[in-house]
Amino acid sequence: MAGKELYVSAPGKVILHGEHAVVHGKVALAVGLNLRTFLRLKPSRDKNTMKINLPNIGAKLSWNISDLQTLVPSFQECEPVSPSPEQLDILKTFAGVSSGTKDTESLAILAFLYLYLSICGQLRRLPSLEIVVWSQLPTGAGLGSSAAYSVSLVAALLTASEKISYPAQDNIETARWTQNELTLVNGWAFQGEKVIHGNPSGVDNAVGTWGGALRYQAGQITPIERVPMLQILLTNTRVPRSTKTLVAGVKDKLLKYPNIMEPVLSSINAISEECQRVLQAAVDGLSKEHYSVLEELIDINQHHLNVIGVGHPSLDRLCQVTASHGLHSKLTGAGGGGCAITLLQPDIQPTVVDAAKQQLSDCGYQCWETSIGAPGVSLQSSSSLPEEVTRSLNTA
Numbered sequence: 402m403a404g405k406e407l408y409v410s411a412p413g414k415v416i417l418h419g420e421h422a423v424v425h426g427k428v429a430l431a432v433g434l435n436l437r438t439f440l441r442l443k444p445s446r447d448k449n450t451m452k453i454n455l456p457n458i459g460a461k462l463s464w465n466i467s468d469l470q471t472l473v474p475s476f477q478e479c480e481p482v483s484p485s486p487e488q489l490d491i492l493k494t495f496a497g498v499s500s501g502t503k504d505t506e507s508l509a510i511l512a513f514l515y516l517y518l519s520i521c522g523q524l525r526r527l528p529s530l531e532i533v534v535w536s537q538l539p540t541g542a543g544l545g546s547s548a549a550y551s552v553s554l555v556a557a558l559l560t561a562s563e564k565i566s567y568p569a570q571d572n573i574e575t576a577r578w579t580q581n582e583l584t585l586v587n588g589w590a591f592q593g594e595k596v597i598h599g600n601p602s603g604v605d606n607a608v609g610t611w612g613g614a615l616r617y618q619a620g621q622i623t624p625i626e627r628v629p630m631l632q633i634l635l636t637n638t639r640v641p642r643s644t645k646t647l648v649a650g651v652k653d654k655l656l657k658y659p660n661i662m663e664p665v666l667s668s669i670n671a672i673s674e675e676c677q678r679v680l681q682a683a684v685d686g687l688s689k690e691h692y693s694v695l696e697e698l699i700d701i702n703q704h705h706l707n708v709i710g711v712g713h714p715s716l717d718r719l720c721q722v723t724a725s726h727g728l729h730s731k732l733t734g735a736g737g738g739g740c741a742i743t744l745l746q747p748d749i750q751p752t753v754v755d756a757a758k759q760q761l762s763d764c765g766y767q768c769w770e771t772s773i774g775a776p777g778v779s780l781q782s783s784s785s786l787p788e789e790v791t792r793s794l795n796t797a
């Protein structure tokens with residue numbers, strides 16, 4: 402691959418049930434989303450420069466390779482390992498980032514530097530690259546933008562450093578890596594998530610890597626086959642929040658009130674189990690009764706998520722608006738604002754959906770009707786990229 406330009410994409414995700422509980426060893430059900438993060442990597446014209454351009458967050462940085470090379474002795478990992486506090490301190494000093502930062506750009510840059518130095522540090526010399534990452538996903542809204550960022554960076558860096566193959570063949574628009582290669586991508590992307598989140602469960606990077614529909618528990622990833630088609634309305638309240646802060650808040654509550662919070666997490670676990678049971682019992686299509694159960698599970702889980710402290714008035718309002726149209730919603734991802742999902746039954750009147758969408762957009766929210774179960778990280782030919790993506794990557 403060395404010397405080639407390459408394009409990689411990774412999907413965002415929707416968590417149906419199990420966010421936060423999954424950080425504490427419970428089950429989560431998650432699916433790939435058809436909104437993706439795209440990355441272009443090409444060798445730099447200037448052999449002593451590493452450039453990264455992140456147009457979604459307005460960050461454009463470049464470093465001298467010789468400066469980066471001085472950091473290599475502290476990295477050079479053979480396989481994915483957790484970033485140590487010492488390594489993060491070295492990177493923060495190098496990047497001029499204050500400790501304990503939650504700033505969007507700082508976290509993105511720290512994650513990049515950690516992955517670049519760890520993955521490419523064993524090469525004779527660090528490669529001079531120009532990388533652009535642009536996403537269709539809103540950043541920090543619960544749709545796994547951090548995981549899609551880490552997964553696409555890792556797949557590109559591992560390919561560029563020839564640690565995984567270059568899977569594309571002539572005239573093939575998208576190609577995927579082997580299961581073993583994807584396991585390596587997922588392992589490194591999890592480390593990138595650790596830099597951004599602090600204490601991720603690993604579910605988001607697993608969906609970014611494998612796509613489809615997954616059951617995730619304590620690092621164990623089980624694809625859920627033949628999930629019936631679910632129609633979902635996805636709504637972004639546009640209220641910004643940080644996954645890192647919300648995850649830390651739940652941990653504090655759990656430590657303070659273990660006897661109160663643990664049963665709530667166990668109940669969320671039971672909701673995920675019940676949802677999976679219904680989805681798998683209904684491979685030939687969901688009946689009205691199945692939909693009623695799925696709707697009730699959504700309502701119960703939304704209450705639980707409020708109890709563990711990750712609700713937000715904007716999400717309450719969203720649930721009230723959709724309920725007034727007979728629809729059921731819950732937050733998805735870390736909560737505290739961000740996005741929610743609303744289940745749409747297949748025979749729903751389009752006028753009902755339109756009225757709900759209108760009222761949600763009157764609240765200042767953004768809605769998408771989405772299909773779920775998108776494919777995981779992929780190598781793409783430049784001709785396969787939608788025009789909007791090519792424009793965004795090339796004009797950034």
Ligand SMILES: Nc1ncnc2c1ncn2[C@@H]1O[C@H](COP(=O)(O)OP(=O)(O)OP(=O)(O)O)[C@@H](O)[C@H]1O
Nearest residue numbers: 505508509536541542543544545546547644734735
């Ligand atoms: N397109 C992008 N370009 C650069 N950095 C990004 C991009 N997308 C995500 N990030 C990084 O990820 C961080 C957002 O991660 P965070 O986990 O808080 O939100 P999320 O992943 O969108 O939501 P959730 O984890 O709840 O699904 C940003 O602060 C930024 O550092």
Ligand SMILES: C[C@@](O)(CCO)CC(=O)[O-]
Nearest residue numbers: 420421601602603734735
């Ligand atoms: C809130 C959380 O459960 C999901 C974020 O998308 C965090 C995680 O699993 O890492």
Ligand SMILES: [Mg+2]
Nearest residue numbers: 545547548644
């Ligand atoms: Mg995230």
